[in-house]
Amino acid sequence: MHHVKDSHEWHFATFGHTHVTLPLPVIVYSGDRGLEVFMSSNFQNHETHEFGKEYAHEGYYIDEHDHLGRVDEGSFVELSITKNVVMMFIVMFILAWIALSAAGHYKKNGAVAPKGAAALIEPIVIFVRDEIAKNSIGPKYKKFVPYLITLFLFIWFGNLLGLLPGAANLTGNIAVTCTLAVLTFIITNVNGNKDYWKHVFATPGVPIPMLLIIVPVEIIGLFTKPFALMVRLFVAITAGHIVILGFIALAFIFESYTIGVVSTLMVTFINIIELLVATIQAYVFTLFTAMYIGGAVAEHAHDDHH
Amino acid sequence: MLMSILLTAGYALMGAGIGAGIVAIGAGLGIGRIGGQAMESIARQPEAAGKIQGAMLIIAALIEVVSLFAAVICLLIALNIAGIS
Numbered sequence: 518m519h520h521v522k523d524s525h526e527w528h529f530a531t532f533g534h535t536h537v538t539l540p541l542p543v544i545v546y547s548g549d550r551g552l553e554v555f556m557s558s559n560f561q562n563h564e565t566h567e568f569g570k571e572y573a574h575e576g577y578y579i580d581e582h583d584h585l586g587r588v589d590e591g592s593f594v595e596l597s598i599t600k601n602v603v604m605m606f607i608v609m610f611i612l613a614w615i616a617l618s619a620a621g622h623y624k625k626n627g628a629v630a631p632k633g634a635a636a637l638i639e640p641i642v643i644f645v646r647d648e649i650a651k652n653s654i655g656p657k658y659k660k661f662v663p664y665l666i667t668l669f670l671f672i673w674f675g676n677l678l679g680l681l682p683g684a685a686n687l688t689g690n691i692a693v694t695c696t697l698a699v700l701t702f703i704i705t706n707v708n709g710n711k712d713y714w715k716h717v718f719a720t721p722g723v724p725i726p727m728l729l730i731i732v733p734v735e736i737i738g739l740f741t742k743p744f745a746l747m748v749r750l751f752v753a754i755t756a757g758h759i760v761i762l763g764f765i766a767l768a769f770i771f772e773s774y775t776i777g778v779v780s781t782l783m784v785t786f787i788n789i790i791e792l793l794v795a796t797i798q799a800y801v802f803t804l805f806t807a808m809y810i811g812g813a814v815a816e817h818a819h820d821d822h823h
Numbered sequence: 824m825l826m827s828i829l830l831t832a833g834y835a836l837m838g839a840g841i842g843a844g845i846v847a848i849g850a851g852l853g854i855g856r857i858g859g860q861a862m863e864s865i866a867r868q869p870e871a872a873g874k875i876q877g878a879m880l881i882i883a884a885l886i887e888v889v890s891l892f893a894a895v896i897c898l899l900i901a902l903n904i905a906g907i908s
């Protein structure tokens with residue numbers, strides 16, 4: 518189970534009694550002690566690499582559930598660089614590298630047929646711009662295309678890289694998907710025009726008693742849409758990882774060669790399905806975001822209906 | 824007293840297991856229906872096969888996520904009961 522969750526150290530492999538791990542920094546900010554940085558290897562048993570309350574260091578400890586705690590029960594803010602944060606930095610670095618080299622190629626050569634990183638990115642950018650943004654948002658799509666492209670590439674690369682053995686599960690962390698959903702919520706509502714807010718608060722053509730019921734439902738609907746986005750991505754990726762882990766664990770539980778062969782085949786099959794799921798979930802998140810933005814900025818001609 | 828606690832934990836685990844099975848039935852029904860109708864429509868109009876396939880994959884992913892959501896809830900129940908008892 519700890520392969521799926523976030524952690525204060527990055528555990529790659531265990532050969533017999535030697536653990537190959539990478540301890541990650543623990544950054545804590547507390548009101549009375551200021552900003553402090555430790556390495557997480559201080560908080561663990563040095564042979565077995567377990568965290569525990571008894572390995573306290575400088576007034577902080579990490580317990581068996583991998584939560585940071587303070588020995589004297591003061592308040593603190595934890596800003597550590599955990600496994601998922603490192604994974605996010607890696608994805609950011611890869612995306613920035615690809616994007617900057619593609620942009621450099623266009624700057625140097627102008628509007629010619631692309632080569633290299635630009636050739637990798639261009640079909641994806643055109644796909645997001647035409648199929649997703651233009652179809653869903655309509656005439657005002659240009660403002661939102663950068664956000665949609667970033668969202669699609671970030672989620673896609675995060676999903677795909679999380680499938681590699683030894684990598685961390687970036688989009689399977691509900692805090693990450695929550696942040697993406699909050700960003701979508703902010704962008705949708707900041708760009709909502711008068712028609713959009715009128716639909717939420719004073720739906721046209723509805724008698725007043727019904728309005729008392731419909732307005733709270735619409736307000737709740739404002740929040741459930743990003744919530745559904747968040748849960749959908751989180752569950753799809755996490756459940757996929759748990760299924761893969763379950764099949765790998767089967768081989769260890771039964772300790773027989775036949776089960777080992779069968780479970781390896783199942784794991785390969787499910788990994789292929791997970792590749793498909795990674796792409797589809799990235800596409801669905803971006804498509805739904807585009808649809809919500811399109812709903813917010815749409816201009817209807819209401820006068821001829823009512 | 825211990826028997827009644829164990830019995831309740833047993834019922835909870837059984838509930839989680841049966842729940843996961845029912846989730847699988849639901850997902851199978853939904854995605855099977857989408858697949859069936861997609862096959863029929865491709866048979867009626869083979870030129871539109873690419874678009875229909877694309878739409879089918881997307882809707883299958885949406886249904887599958889709902890089923891995975893319920894499966895995760897069953898897993899949570901099972902893990903919590905195993906933690907307590």
